[in-house]
Amino acid sequence: MAPASPKHALYTENVAGRPLLPRYAGRVVQSDALLAPEGMPTLRAMLAGYEKPRITIIGGASSALSSANVILRDMGERIAPGHLTLLHQSRLKLFYRTAEEAKADGYADFTDSDICPVSQFVHRFGGLRYDSRNLAMRLLGIAGAPSEPRLHALQMTPDNTAQIQHILDHSDAIIACLGYSPRRVRVRDARGQPIALAADQPHGALTGPNCGILDQAGHEIAGLFGIGLASGFRPSGAMGGEASFRGQVNSLWLWQNAIGERILTHILPLSARAPSSPVPARPFDLARGHVHL
Incomplete structure (x- = not known):
C-alpha cells in the first residue's frame, strides 16, 4: 500500500x-x-x-x-x-543514538518512555x-x-x-503536512461483494498486529497483508520502539526485516522457512527493486 x-x-x-x-x-x-x-x-x-x-x-x-x-x-x-x-x-x-549523546548536546527534552528498550535510541521512531x-x-x-x-x-x-x-x-x-493515509485497493470476498475496511473509518488502521488487513469490525482478513508508512502498524516486543510513540512507523529497516519477516511467517509454509538464516547486510527492497547500502 x-x-x-x-x-x-x-x-x-x-x-x-x-x-x-x-x-x-x-x-x-x-x-x-x-x-x-x-x-x-x-x-x-x-x-x-x-x-x-x-x-x-x-x-x-x-x-x-x-x-x-x-x-x-x-x-x-x-x-x-x-x-x-x-x-x-x-x-x-530529535533522534539520538544514546541518551548520553543527547545530553552532551544539551538536548534534554525526553524521558525514559522516549528511549527504545531494545536499541537505547532516543525517539527511535518519533525523532527527526x-x-x-x-x-x-x-x-x-x-x-x-x-x-x-x-x-x-x-x-x-x-x-x-x-x-x-x-x-x-x-x-x-x-x-x-497532516500525515499520511493508506492508498487502498478494492477488496472483495469470494462472492464478489466489497469488504468494508477499518481504514475506511476516520483514523482507522489499515493493518493489525500481524500486518493483516483489517475489516470494518477490526478483524484481520486471512491471507491479505499490508505494509508501509500509512498502515497504522504498531511495533512491539523485539521490534522495540519508544513507549511514548504514537505516530506512523516510517522505518525502512523494520519493513525490510522484522515486519517483513512477520508477514513471511504467515505466507510461507513452516517447512519452507529458514529461521536460522541471517539477516542480509544489504536488504533487498521488494517494492522498489533497490539494494539499500
Missing part, C-alpha cells in the same frame, strides 16, 4: 479549530505535492505576485521540516525574516533525522547550531488559537 495525503483531510481535520478547506482555497499545497519534482516551480508561480511572501507550514514531523528546507533552499532570497512559519501540534523531537533534524536543532538552539531567522516555529495550543488563525488568515501560501 503506497502512502498518500488525501485531500479530504483538508476538509475534515481541524487546524486551530477549523479545517483548511474551503476557507483557504487557492492557498493550500499539500506536502507530497510540494516535495514532488514540480512542487517548487508550482509554489513559485503561485507566489509570483508577492515580493516577500508569507508561507505557513502546518506539521512537526519529517514532511514539515523537509518542506521548510526545500523552501529555504529554493526561495531563500524571497523569504524575509519571520515570514516562514512552522506550526506544530506536538513538540519537535538527517536534514530535518539539523533544521530542528537550529530552531531549538541545540549543540550551538546557528539560528535560522527566516523560519519561526510555534507550537499550537488551545491558548493561542486566535493567534494561529491570524497567522493562517494572513498567509500567502499554506503547506499542509
Whole structure:
C-alpha cells in the first residue's frame, strides 16, 4: 500500500479549530505535492505576485521540516525574516543514538518512555533525522547550531488559537503536512461483494498486529497483508520502539526485516522457512527493486 495525503483531510481535520478547506482555497499545497519534482516551480508561480511572501507550514514531523528546507533552499532570497512559519501540534523531537549523546548536546527534552528498550535510541521512531533534524536543532538552539531567522516555529495550543488563525488568515501560501493515509485497493470476498475496511473509518488502521488487513469490525482478513508508512502498524516486543510513540512507523529497516519477516511467517509454509538464516547486510527492497547500502 503506497502512502498518500488525501485531500479530504483538508476538509475534515481541524487546524486551530477549523479545517483548511474551503476557507483557504487557492492557498493550500499539500506536502507530497510540494516535495514532488514540480512542487517548487508550482509554489513559485503561485507566489509570483508577492515580493516577500508569507508561507505557513502546518506539521512537526519529517514532511514539515523537509518542506521548510526545500523552501529555504529554493526561495531563500524571497523569504524575509519571520515570514516562514512552522506550526506544530506536538513538540519537535530529535533522534539520538544514546541518551548520553543527547545530553552532551544539551538536548534534554525526553524521558525514559522516549528511549527504545531494545536499541537505547532516543525517539527511535518519533525523532527527526538527517536534514530535518539539523533544521530542528537550529530552531531549538541545540549543540550551538546557528539560528535560522527566516523560519519561526510555534507550537499550537488551545491558548493561542486566535493567534494561529491570524497567522493562517494572513498567509500567502499554506503547506499542509497532516500525515499520511493508506492508498487502498478494492477488496472483495469470494462472492464478489466489497469488504468494508477499518481504514475506511476516520483514523482507522489499515493493518493489525500481524500486518493483516483489517475489516470494518477490526478483524484481520486471512491471507491479505499490508505494509508501509500509512498502515497504522504498531511495533512491539523485539521490534522495540519508544513507549511514548504514537505516530506512523516510517522505518525502512523494520519493513525490510522484522515486519517483513512477520508477514513471511504467515505466507510461507513452516517447512519452507529458514529461521536460522541471517539477516542480509544489504536488504533487498521488494517494492522498489533497490539494494539499500
